[in-house]
Amino acid sequence: MKYSKATNYALHTLLFLVVAPEGATIGVQVLAQMQKISPTYLSKVLSKLVKANLIESTTGVNGGYKLLGPKEDVSFLKVIQAIEGTGSLFNCGLKHASPDCLIQQTMAESEMAMEQYLSQKKLVELLQNIDETGLAAIRNTFN
Amino acid sequence: MKYSKATNYALHTLLFLVVAPEGATIGVQVLAQMQKISPTYLSKVLSKLVKANLIESTTGVNGGYKLLGPKEDVSFLKVIQAIEGTGSLFNCGLKHASPDCLIQQTMAESEMAMEQYLSQKKLVELLQNIDETGLAAIRNTFN
DNA sequence: GTAGGGATACTCGGATAATGGGTGTCCGAGTTGACAAGG
DNA sequence: CCTTGTCAACTCGGACACCCATTATCCGAGTATCCCTAC
Numbered sequence: 001m002k003y004s005k006a007t008n009y010a011l012h013t014l015l016f017l018v019v020a021p022e023g024a025t026i027g028v029q030v031l032a033q034m035q036k037i038s039p040t041y042l043s044k045v046l047s048k049l050v051k052a053n054l055i056e057s058t059t060g061v062n063g064g065y066k067l068l069g070p071k072e073d074v075s076f077l078k079v080i081q082a083i084e085g086t087g088s089l090f091n092c093g094l095k096h097a098s099p100d101c102l103i104q105q106t107m108a109e110s111e112m113a114m115e116q117y118l119s120q121k122k123l124v125e126l127l128q129n130i131d132e133t134g135l136a137a138i139r140n141t142f143n
Numbered sequence: 144m145k146y147s148k149a150t151n152y153a154l155h156t157l158l159f160l161v162v163a164p165e166g167a168t169i170g171v172q173v174l175a176q177m178q179k180i181s182p183t184y185l186s187k188v189l190s191k192l193v194k195a196n197l198i199e200s201t202t203g204v205n206g207g208y209k210l211l212g213p214k215e216d217v218s219f220l221k222v223i224q225a226i227e228g229t230g231s232l233f234n235c236g237l238k239h240a241s242p243d244c245l246i247q248q249t250m251a252e253s254e255m256a257m258e259q260y261l262s263q264k265k266l267v268e269l270l271q272n273i274d275e276t277g278l279a280a281i282r283n284t285f286n
Numbered sequence: 287g288t289a290g291g292g293a294t295a296c297t298c299g300g301a302t303a304a305t306g307g308g309t310g311t312c313c314g315a316g317t318t319g320a321c322a323a324g325g
Numbered sequence: 326c327c328t329t330g331t332c333a334a335c336t337c338g339g340a341c342a343c344c345c346a347t348t349a350t351c352c353g354a355g356t357a358t359c360c361c362t363a364c
Contacts, residue, residue: 001144001145001146001147001150001227001232002144002230002232002233002234003144003232003233003234003250004144004307004308004309005236005308005309006308006309007144007233008233008234008235008236008237008246011246012235012237012246015245015246027334027335027336028335028336029335035237036237036238037310038309038310038311040310040311040312040313041309041310041311043336043337043338044309044310044337044338046336047336047337047338057336057337058317058318058335058336059316059317059318059335059336059337060316060317060318060319060334060335060336061317061318061319061320061333061334061335062318062319062334062335063317063318063319063334063335063336064335064336065336076249076250076253084144089144089145089146090145090146090150090151091145091146091151092151092155093148093151094151094155094178094179095179102158102269103151103154103155103158103269106219106264106269107146107219109260109264110219110257110260110261110264111257113256113257113259113260114253114254114256114257116256117252117253117256118253121249121252121253126245126246126249137240137241147346147347147348148347148348149347149348170295170296170297171296171297172296180349181348181349181350183349183350183351183352184348184349184350186297186298187298187299187348187349189297190297190298190299200297200298201296201297201356201357202296202297202298202355202356202357203295203296203297203355203356203357203358204294204295204296204356204357204358204359205295205296205357205358206295206296206297206356206357206358207296207297208297
């Protein structure tokens, strides 16, 4: 029961894309170098974000990734679900007498409490209380 | 990012112990058979619950497991943390300029939203709206 | 009747697979832009 | 000037390997209860 590293990579990459100049496409090499990971692996992670319509990829020279849609719309939940999937965290595989499991039910409710928080929290909000020098730091080191 | 099966086993076992007559010790064989799993593996899972002071084990003939403390105190969170551990679900392993990660911070907040729900939710509450025949069903098939 | 000694029914803990998902690498394929040569 | 061809910089996708936690099994050790026997 841990988030995968891929989720971490995705969130940090997306935070960087939010901070980046609007409409600019950033190469995966740049993104990978900042997180000290392999570019090919990061591209695999980002392809999931493309499928989820969070970002857009352009091939060829000067290609790379950029946000798809307004940056204010990027919530934590969208990113996480794009990587981890939308399935329930808890699956009771037992054969019960009644069709549904009471335990499963409350576990689902607890997940909804978390998802509700994550869906309302946008990546942009992280930048509200940061001055210009702080933004520059994020652009270099992901804060 | 999924709960382990062990958590499922632990929750169902504990729900059964809550329903069981007060003070009775239940053998692991009975508990395992209902969930259709191996008794030796279930005992391994339950040993974690013993370490967490949720249940108590008595060896020897007629031995088994029983609740430790009042059944009204058994929250979902206690069981889950006994199995999954208390660590944070999200760990940003990146070297940042500033000591703490903004992303990590909000992820921790989202976890707290879920944990708050799980800590307030007790296993006993699942039985409130169930009649006596329903309780009997749980005693046989874990509902 | 009472004390002692098995036999039995249990849990506990370590050692040891088997399995599957996360993590990561490699490489070929396809795409785009820049540049140069040739008409 | 315009076209065309080549090259380099990219992403994409599949195939593969590795590592590690989960899941599970097996077995010996310890422990408590019951019963039976002997005195």
